[in-house]
Amino acid sequence: IASPVMYLLAEFDDAANLLAANPDATTISIDEPVEIPKNQHSRRQETGREEDDELLGTDDSDKTELLAGQKKSAPFWTFEYYQTFFDVDTYQVLDRIKGSVFPVPGKNFVRLYIRSNPDLYGPFWICATLVFTIAVSGNLSNFFIHLGKPTYRYVPEFRKVSIAATTIYAYAWLVPLALWGFLMWRNSKVMNIVSYSFLEIVCVYGYSLFVYIPTAILWIIPQKIVRWVLMVFSLCLSGSVLVMTFWPAVRDDNRRIALATVVTIVLLHALLAVGCL
Amino acid sequence: FAGLADVSISEDIPVEGEITVPVGSRSPDEDYSTLDEPVKDTILRDLKAVGKKFVHVMYPKKSSALLRDWDLWGPLVLCVSLALMLQGGSADSKDDGGPQFAEVFVIIWFGAVVITLNSKLLGGTISFFQSLCVLGYCVLPLTVAMLVCRLVLLAGSGTISFIIRLIVVAAMFGWSTLASTAFLADSQPPNRKALVVYPISLFYFVISWMILTFTPQ
DSSP states (O other): OOOHHHHHHHHHHHHHHHHHHOTTOOOOOOOSTTHHHHHHHHHHGGGTOOHHHHHOOHHHHHHHHHHHHHHOOSOTTSHHHHHGGGOOOHHHHHHHHHHHHSOOTTOOHIIIIITTOOOSHHHHHHHHHHHHHHHHHHHHHHHHHTTTOTTOOOOOOTHHHHHHHHHHHHHHHHHHHHHHHHHHHHHHHSSSOOOOOHHHHHHHHHHHGGGHHHHHHHTTSOOHHHHHHHHHHHHHHHHHHHHHHHHHHHTTSOHHHHHHHHHHHHHHHHHHHHHHO | OGGGGGOOOOTTSOOOOOOSOOOTTOHHHHHHOOSSSOHHHHHHHHHHHHHHHHHHHHSOOSOSHHHHTOOSHHHHHHHHHHHHHTOSBOOSSGGGSOOOHHHHHHHHHHHHHHHHHHHHHTTOOSOHHHHHHHHHHTTHHHHHHHHHHHHHHHHOOSHHHHHHHHHHHHHHHHHHHHHHHHHHGGGSOGGGHHHHHHHHHHHHHHHHHHHHTOOBO
C-alpha cells in the first residue's frame, strides 16, 4: 500500500480540478478524520489505476466495512438509527439516479456513489413511483388500445395497484436479501471477494429500477415494436448497472458459479420487466 | 391522663403556619373548566376550529394556526366523504372496478403516515400529528374537485365533460400540493426540500387519479 500522503495530495488535486471546472459546485466539508480514508477510495479510481482496482478496491474493503460500521452507532430501537438511512441531500439522490440511468462502463455504481452512504430514500420512493406509474400507464394503454370500439367502456382497474405493489416491493427487498445471503455464503468459502452490505445491495437494486419509470410512461404508446424496443433498451441499461456492480464480487469465485449468479440476476430483472410491462 | 398535663411543647421548636383554607382562588379555574358548559357550545367551538382550518387551506398563507392547534377531525371528515363519493364506480367484474371504500381510506391514511415518517426521517422539525393534520386538511381541494366531477358527470359523460373534469382535477391537485408545501416546507432542512415535496405531490397525484378515473354506473 502506497503512502496515504500521496493519496491525500491526489485528492486535493482532483478537488481543485473539479472546482476549477465548476466554481459554483457545492463542496462537502469533511469534519471527521474518519471520513478521509473512505473518500480516498473514490478518488483513487480517478487517478488512472488499472481496471481491477477501479472496480474492486480490494484491500480497503475491510477498512471500509469497519468505518461504515462506526457511523451507525445508535441502537436500533431509537429513531436516530433509522435517520442514518435517510442522510442524503437532494443533489446526492439526483446524482445516484443519474448514475443508474447512464452507466459508465468501468465505474462501479456502489463504489462511485454509495460506498460512503447507502440510503433507503431512493429505493423506497422509486419503487412507490414505479408501482403507481405501472398501474396508471397500464390503465391508459388499455384505454388507447380499445379506443373507438363501440362496446368498450372504460374501467379503472384498481386491482392492478395492489398486484404491482406486491410484486415490485417483493422484488426490491427479497432478491437483494437472497443475493446478500448468497454472497455472504460464498465469501466464507473464497476469501478475497468484495463484500457489499445488505443496504448497499438494496440501494443498487432500488436505483436500478429507476429507468423503468420512463419506460412505463412510454409504454402507453400502443405499437408493439416500440414497446419491445423500449423494454429491451431499459433492460440493458438497468441490467448493466447490476452486472457491473456484482461482477467484481463473484468473478474470483469458481467460474461456473460466477456466471450462474450473474445470469440469474439478469434473468430475474428481465422477468420483472416482462411481467410488469 | 394525668401525665398529659405535664407535656409541654418545647420552646426551641417554633410552630408557624396558617390554618385557614383559602377561599378566593376559584375564579381562574372557571375559565379552564368546560365541564359545565352546554354541549352545543363545545361542539360549536370544535366546529369553528375545523372551519377556520378549512379557510386556512383554501387561502394558504403562512399561518401557524394549522400547525399549532392540530386536530384530526377535519381530515377524518374529508377522507370519509371522499371515500363515500368514490363509491358506486362501474365494475363489470370484481377486479376491474374503481377503488373501494377501504382502499381509499387506507391509501389516504397510510400514505399520510408514510409521508410524515419520511419527512421526519429526513430531519424535519415538525411533529407527527401536526404533519398528519396538514396533509389531511390539504385533501380539501380534491374533495371539492370530486364534488364538481360528480355534478359534471350527472350532466353527461362525453369528451367535453372529461375535459372539464381534467381541468378541475388538475387545478385542485396543484392547489393541494401548493397548500401543503406552504405549510410543511419550512420545517425541513434547506437542501432536502425537494426530497420532501416529491412524495407529497405523488400522494396527491394518486388521489387525483382516483378522482379523475371515476366513472359512474
